[in-house]
Amino acid sequence: MELPKVCDIIFIEFTVRKVKPVNVLHVSSECYPFVKVGGLADVVGSLPHELKRLRNADVRVILPLYKTVIDRYGSELQELANFKIDLGTKKNVYVGIKTIRFQNLDFYFIDNLLYFGSREQVYDYGDEAERFAYFQLAVCESLPKIPFIPDIIHVHDWHTAMIPLLVKNKYQATLRARTVLTIHNLAYQGIFPLSEARIFGIDNDPTYEFEGFLNFLKAGILAADLVTTVSETYAREILTDYYGYGLQRVLRSRGKRFIGILNGISYRDFDPGNDKLIKCNYTSDNFIEGKQNNKKALQDQIGFDFPSDKPLIGFVSRLVSQKGLDLVKRIFDEMLASDDFYFIVLGSGEHEYQEFLLGLMGRFPDRVCVKIGYDEKLAHQIYASSDMFLMPSKFEPCGLSQMIALRYGSIPIVRETGGLIDTIQPFNEYELTGNGFSFTHFNAHDMMHVIRYALTVFRIKEAWNAIVKRAMAADFSWVQSAKKYKKAYRLLMPNTKKEKQ
Numbered sequence: 001m002e003l004p005k006v007c008d009i010i011f012i013e014f015t016v017r018k019v020k021p022v023n024v025l026h027v028s029s030e031c032y033p034f035v036k037v038g039g040l041a042d043v044v045g046s047l048p049h050e051l052k053r054l055r056n057a058d059v060r061v062i063l064p065l066y067k068t069v070i071d072r073y074g075s076e077l078q079e080l081a082n083f084k085i086d087l088g089t090k091k092n093v094y095v096g097i098k099t100i101r102f103q104n105l106d107f108y109f110i111d112n113l114l115y116f117g118s119r120e121q122v123y124d125y126g127d128e129a130e131r132f133a134y135f136q137l138a139v140c141e142s143l144p145k146i147p148f149i150p151d152i153i154h155v156h157d158w159h160t161a162m163i164p165l166l167v168k169n170k171y172q173a174t175l176r177a178r179t180v181l182t183i184h185n186l187a188y189q190g191i192f193p194l195s196e197a198r199i200f201g202i203d204n205d206p207t208y209e210f211e212g213f214l215n216f217l218k219a220g221i222l223a224a225d226l227v228t229t230v231s232e233t234y235a236r237e238i239l240t241d242y243y244g245y246g247l248q249r250v251l252r253s254r255g256k257r258f259i260g261i262l263n264g265i266s267y268r269d270f271d272p273g274n275d276k277l278i279k280c281n282y283t284s285d286n287f288i289e290g291k292q293n294n295k296k297a298l299q300d301q302i303g304f305d306f307p308s309d310k311p312l313i314g315f316v317s318r319l320v321s322q323k324g325l326d327l328v329k330r331i332f333d334e335m336l337a338s339d340d341f342y343f344i345v346l347g348s349g350e351h352e353y354q355e356f357l358l359g360l361m362g363r364f365p366d367r368v369c370v371k372i373g374y375d376e377k378l379a380h381q382i383y384a385s386s387d388m389f390l391m392p393s394k395f396e397p398c399g400l401s402q403m404i405a406l407r408y409g410s411i412p413i414v415r416e417t418g419g420l421i422d423t424i425q426p427f428n429e430y431e432l433t434g435n436g437f438s439f440t441h442f443n444a445h446d447m448m449h450v451i452r453y454a455l456t457v458f459r460i461k462e463a464w465n466a467i468v469k470r471a472m473a474a475d476f477s478w479v480q481s482a483k484k485y486k487k488a489y490r491l492l493m494p495n496t497k498k499e500k501q
């Protein structure tokens, strides 16, 4: 009998031990386009698609079935199963699992009218601990009923951060998956009275207790097999007392199991060359004309006069102190009285900032336009028509708005923190490099000087246009980041074999 040659053996070995696909289930409270409050929705709306585009990955997403999802997608949802669970002393609480295939990806929804389906807003109810405890338990109990066995359960932010602990302590018999927790914003931890822990049915576990309270995020940080956050700089910052929101030591205890991976943005949803939400599509070849036409269209639409030759500064954001509004509050009256620019704001949030911005519009009615609310279309129109985009954040885990602004050629003016450091290179007038403007200290006058510098450079057309071209050429698509996540998943899987991406 003829023996196989060595090269044949290697070939047989290679074909038999084909790389096993990694099955990843993302668990999140938000996901664009189903439900969006902030950047979390953008990330969960695009990362799974990008992961799936890489070879050897099956990726699915599970979310609460909010009213907004029922209103927009209700007729397309299909029921997979329904059953009852216990929530601490509450017995027989209904769980429905609905599903939809959307853009080639399977999405699952946890259906419960009381907790999600009948409520107008997404957050800010008095029973958040119970709602999200319910969601997390319902997800764990649903998994055996879904035709998908995840190798990795990837949870996002505090709303889902107890799941790694549940997988380890309560569902170890049914769920064999490794867990990954991504922290999108350490400021939101899910802190509740310790007594609420009874809902989960895991008693006296020190993992979830922090300074006498139940802390969802802390439980996730300690229990997840891997903890990530959304930029490398933020990953370093939150190990310090200044940025760590009390959890710096807990994070430090994870050593190499805590890493930063920069977010990307969807180059399909945010593409000025193809965006259906803006009036005039444009690329880096015709952005001057494109931006002017969009400015004109915005002007006609909202009835506000934006002269095409004057700089327009945009601000699209949640109106909370994180976003640096105290600096705007401190200096914008003075600046608007002396500097020649226009300011358009879209956002909603804390009363104090809404009132200030509306007051600013009242004091400078010809120069400041403020729209309070959430409006996806108007947001795109502002990115497309503004010349500069202000983002003076006190802290910024990653920030997507500045990446979107770059893509639309609206030059970011940012404070050097977190992901803003990792994405914005300040303009250097000697070397003619950079895609934005930045200042270091959280100080209103520092911000003012940098805005004034940007306004000066704006008048030097050749220099400005080169900055816009560099900004529009920057690549913050998901491809690189998705590869990093996939590599991290593979390292967590037992018997991992090296795979070419």
Ligand code: ADP
Residues within 6 Å of the ligand: 037, 038, 039, 040, 042, 316, 317, 318, 346, 347, 348, 373, 374, 375, 376, 379, 398, 399, 400, 401, 402, 404
């Ligand atoms: P965060 O997640 O802290 O809110 P990011 O910059 O990471 O901030 O992401 C914010 C996302 O939400 C961006 O896509 C931004 O355009 C969008 N956004 C914020 N406020 C509004 C609003 N009022 N209307 C429409 N889109 C908004």
